[in-house]
Structure formats: C-alpha cells, structure tokens
Amino acid sequence: MKRIILTIAALALGAGLAHAGSHSVIRMGTEGAYPPWNFLNDAGEVDGFERELGDELCQRAELTCEWVTNDWDSIIPNLVSGNYDTIIAGMSITAERDQVIDFTQNYSQPDPSAYLAMSEDVDVEGAVLAAQTNTIQAAFIAEKGWTLVEFATPEETIAAVRNGEADAVLADQSYLTPIEAEDADLVFLARTELIGGGVGMGIRESDTELKEKFNMAIQSMKDDGSLNALIEKWEIGEPF
Amino acid sequence: MACYLTTGKHFGFYWSFVTVLVLLAVTAPTALLFGFGGASAARSQFLPIRWFGTIYISIVRGVPDIAFFLFFVIALDQGFEFLRHQYLCPDWTDRIWQGNDFVVCSAAKLPLGNAPQWVHEVYGFFLAVLTFAIVFGAFAANVLHGAMQAVPRGQIETAEAYGMTRRQAFWHVLVPQMWIYALPGLSNLWMLLIKATPLLFLLGVEDIVYWARELGGTKQARFSDYPHGDWRLWYFLALLVFYLAFTRLSEVVLSRITRRLSHGQATIGATA
Numbered sequence: 001m002k003r004i005i006l007t008i009a010a011l012a013l014g015a016g017l018a019h020a021g022s023h024s025v026i027r028m029g030t031e032g033a034y035p036p037w038n039f040l041n042d043a044g045e046v047d048g049f050e051r052e053l054g055d056e057l058c059q060r061a062e063l064t065c066e067w068v069t070n071d072w073d074s075i076i077p078n079l080v081s082g083n084y085d086t087i088i089a090g091m092s093i094t095a096e097r098d099q100v101i102d103f104t105q106n107y108s109q110p111d112p113s114a115y116l117a118m119s120e121d122v123d124v125e126g127a128v129l130a131a132q133t134n135t136i137q138a139a140f141i142a143e144k145g146w147t148l149v150e151f152a153t154p155e156e157t158i159a160a161v162r163n164g165e166a167d168a169v170l171a172d173q174s175y176l177t178p179i180e181a182e183d184a185d186l187v188f189l190a191r192t193e194l195i196g197g198g199v200g201m202g203i204r205e206s207d208t209e210l211k212e213k214f215n216m217a218i219q220s221m222k223d224d225g226s227l228n229a230l231i232e233k234w235e236i237g238e239p240f
Numbered sequence: 241m242a243c244y245l246t247t248g249k250h251f252g253f254y255w256s257f258v259t260v261l262v263l264l265a266v267t268a269p270t271a272l273l274f275g276f277g278g279a280s281a282a283r284s285q286f287l288p289i290r291w292f293g294t295i296y297i298s299i300v301r302g303v304p305d306i307a308f309f310l311f312f313v314i315a316l317d318q319g320f321e322f323l324r325h326q327y328l329c330p331d332w333t334d335r336i337w338q339g340n341d342f343v344v345c346s347a348a349k350l351p352l353g354n355a356p357q358w359v360h361e362v363y364g365f366f367l368a369v370l371t372f373a374i375v376f377g378a379f380a381a382n383v384l385h386g387a388m389q390a391v392p393r394g395q396i397e398t399a400e401a402y403g404m405t406r407r408q409a410f411w412h413v414l415v416p417q418m419w420i421y422a423l424p425g426l427s428n429l430w431m432l433l434i435k436a437t438p439l440l441f442l443l444g445v446e447d448i449v450y451w452a453r454e455l456g457g458t459k460q461a462r463f464s465d466y467p468h469g470d471w472r473l474w475y476f477l478a479l480l481v482f483y484l485a486f487t488r489l490s491e492v493v494l495s496r497i498t499r500r501l502s503h504g505q506a507t508i509g510a511t512a
Binding site: 024025027033042069074078081082085100101153159162178204205206 | 247248249251252310314317318321338339340341342343344346349353354357360441442444446453454457458460461462463464465466467470472
C-alpha cells in the first residue's frame with residue numbers, strides 16, 4: 001500500500017521532482033557533543049540551539065525530520081554516502097568543505113574563536129594548543145605552524161588543558177563560555193581569532209532542492225527575528 | 241544518586257551493554273562459520289576455490305581493523321544499495337556517483353529513508369555483525385586451517401583405508417579432532433573480539449565506550465540537571481571491571497571446553 005502511494009506521489013510530482021518526493025523523512029545528522037549548539041540532554045535526546053533551530057526549519061519547510069548522531073570524524077563521509085540528509089552540527093562554512101558538500105546560508109554570525117587556558121599569560125605562539133580534529137581551529141593552528149594536539153571530541157580538548165597535556169585550547173567562543181563560567185581554574189586569553197564564515201547546514205551537492213528549501217526557511221527565520229531570539233536564548237554569539 | 245543513575249541517558253548506557261553482548265553472541269558463531277568456510281576453501285582440491293580461500297585469509301588479515309571499519313562498511317552499504325538500485329530502478333538515468341555524492345533512487349535506499357530510527361539501528365547492527373564476522377572469520381580461518389593440518393596424517397590415512405570417501409573422512413575424522421588444536425587460537429580471537437567491540441561506534445552503533453565517554457564528560461548546570469566535572473575515569477573504571485570480569489568468565493569456560501575436548505585424545509591438553 002505504502003509503495004502504491006509513493007508511486008502515485010512520484011508520478012504526480014513528475015520525473016523532475018522525483019528527488020523531492022524521495023525525501024519523505026529528512027534525517028538530520030549531528031554530533032551531540034557540542035553544547036550549546038548540540039548535545040544530548042539527560043533523557044538522551046538531541047538538544048540545544050541546533051535542535052530547536054532544526055525543528056523550526058523543518059516545520060517551516062514542511063518536512064518531517066528525524067535526528068541522528070554521528071561521530072564528528074566521519075560526519076561528512078556518511079552524509080555523501082546517504083546515511084542522513086543534512087549535517088547540522090555547528091559546522092563552519094569553509095572553502096575546503098565546500099568542495100565536498102554544499103552549505104545553506106549561514107544561520108549564525110562568524111563566531112570568534114577563543115583560547116581557554118589555566119593561566120592568563122600563555123603565549124600561544126610557543127605553547128602546545130589543543131583543538132578538535134577536522135575543525136577550522138585545528139586547520140588554523142596547523143597553518144600558523146604552532147604546536148597542535150588534536151582530539152576526536154570537544155570534551156577531550158578541554159580535559160587536555162585541565163590535566164596539563166596542552167597549554168590552551170582553541171575553540172568557538174560560544175562553546176567555551178559556559179565551560180569557563182563554571183570552572184574557576186580556566187580563564188580566557190585576551191587574544192581571539194576571527195576564523196570561519198559562520199555556521200550553515202551541510203547538504204549533499206546533488207541535493208539542490210533540499211538546500212533551497214532550507215535556505216528559504218532560514219531566510220524566513222532571519223526576517224521575522226525568530227532566529228535572533230534563538231541565538232540569544234542559547235548564547236550563540238552576535239545576532240543578525 | 242538513584243535519580244542520576246536512572247536518567248534516560250543512563251538507560252542508553254545500560255542498553256548498550258545488551259547490544260554488545262548480543263553482538264558477541266551473534267558474531268562469534270558467524271565468524272566461526274566464515275572461518276570454517278575459509279579454511280575449507282583454502283584446502284579445497286579445486287584451484288579457484290583454494291585461491292578464493294587463500295586470498296580472503298591473507299587480504300583481510302593484512303588490512304588494519306580500523307581501515308576496515310571506516311571504509312569497508314560504507315563500501316558494503318553502497319554495494320547493497322547499488323545492487324538494489326540496478327534491480328529496482330532500471331529506468332533511472334541520473335548518474336549514481338555524482339562527484340562525491342552517492343545517489344540511488346529512494347526505493348533502493350537501505351533502510352528506506354522513511355523507515356523509523358530503530359530500523360536504521362538494526363541495519364547498522366547487521367552491518368556491524370557482518371563486518372566483524374568477515375574480519376574475525378579470516379583470523380579464525382587461519383587458525384582452523386592450521387588445526388586441520390595439525391591432525392595427524394595417519395588418522396586420515398586410516399579412515400581412507402577403511403574405505404571412507406574424502407568427504408566422510410573430513411567430516412567424521414578430521415573435523416571432530418581439529419577443535420582441540422584450534423581452541424587456543426580461537427580463544428585468543430574471542431578475547432580480541434570482546435575488546436574490539438568499541439569499534440562499533442565507527443559504524444554508528446552506540447556502544448558502552450561511547451556512552452561512558454558521553455556520560456562521564458563534564459556537564460554544565462545550564463545543559464543538565466545533574467552537573468558534574470570530568471567523571472570519565474569512573475565510567476571507564478566500571479568498563480574495566482566489566483571487561484575483566486567478562487574475559488575472566490570466558491577463560492573459565494574455555495578451559496572447561498579444553499578439558500572436555502581433550503578426553504581420549506593424544507594431545508598436550510590431555511597430558512597437562
């Protein structure tokens with residue numbers, strides 16, 4: 001029965017729109033370890049800024065969405081091979097990633113990256129710096145030729161600073177702020193870095209229709225100010 | 241404390257123990273089957289089958305586990321979808337590989353895009369079992385192949401002298417006697433398999449190590465009702481106890497099996 005309905009739907013939409021018909025459920029891929037962007041709450045469900053944002057976007061684009069968590073390391077390969085349909089995981093839009101996948105328009109302003117350390121007088125150029133693998137921060141440190149230690153999860157980069165393995169961690173300020181606020185030992189360095197061009201949703205390059213739907217939904221949230229309200233609620237950085 | 245240990249997240253953690261145990265229970269026999277097939281193929285009379293067996297054993301044993309789990313599984317998944325695509329959507333004109341993207345028609349997706357999340361999880365679990373079985377099957381094949389060689393040649397000759405066919409001699413004489421030679425190697429593999437389960441997360445299955453890391457990680461009061469510092473040490477300590485207890489239990493069981501198998505056999509196990 002289901003197949004018949006799907007077939008009729010596909011026929012009704014015409015061959016050109018068959019792609020759209022295929023997206024009966026949009027699977028939203030996220031990391032689930034990067035508060036306040038996305039994390040698992042006490043009930044074990046995906047929560048955070050991107051959860052609320054994503055649910056609202058899906059509602060506006062009239063899509064049914066389902067949340068999936070995936071390791072950060074393999075988040076892009078699993079998107080392009082079709083295990084889920086979007087990446088919504090605080091992923092900054094970069095030229096390098098844009099060669100492999102497409103991005104929607106940004107839904108957050110470029111967030112300055114900050115250094116979190118045990119003492120204020122760490123000289124970043126001579127220090128051992130921690131960053132998460134495959135992030136703009138890791139690429140930035142590597143490009144500068146400073147000493148970099150990479151970790152698979154954001155949590156481990158902070159732990160590395162706490163136990164002295166690294167002198168400072170470089171990450172999005174919005175991620176570090178709640179950590180700094182609740183830990184008396186950790187302080188921000190005065191220096192920040194402006195890298196990255198804002199965060200967008202990652203979508204397969206062949207999936208232009210889905211990209212347009214989300215682009216329009218993001219635009220409508222920008223226009224009516226609901227995106228800014230979410231950014232303020234979760235303290236994601238500057239509003240639009 | 242009781243409240244903390246019964247959050248939805250913790251139930252995810254407890255459930256993952258079940259996942260790991262079920263995985264072991266299903267994978268071990270499957271891998272043994274793969275191993276038995278590989279070993280029999282490697283000593284086949286028929287040259288192509290022998291080649292197939294030998295190539296399977298040597299290639300899979302040579303590829304690092306992590307590479308296998310990162311790339312092979314995606315390839316396997318795409319392979320299934322490719323076959324289904326060819327069968328279900330013969331009229332499809334678009335290219336399947338568009339640049340980096342792998343695009344098959346929606347009817348060919350595995351599981352179907354609109355299937356509930358649990359179906360995706362079961363499918364992921366199935367892929368995990370298959371991958372573990374292929375990897376550990378190759379090692380088991382090598383062990384079993386060695387064990388088959390270790391059964392004294394005289395036994396087979398005697399069987400043939402009694403008029404048994406090759407097949408009868410294989411099933412009634414060789415196979416029952418080879419287990420005792422295979423057991424030390426197989427028990428090693430079993431231990432390795434227990435310890436390899438954390439690779440599950442690479443396949444998207446949430447295993448005990450994933451949950452221990454997630455639960456033990458620092459929680460801020462803004463994002464959780466139960467804020468705490470870095471507790472990963474305690475969670476990993478619990479895992480250590482679990483793994484040690486489980487391997488100890490395995491040792492006890494395996495040594496019992498060894499004793500039983502060595503009854504009436506002129507092997508080292510029986511004299512020890």
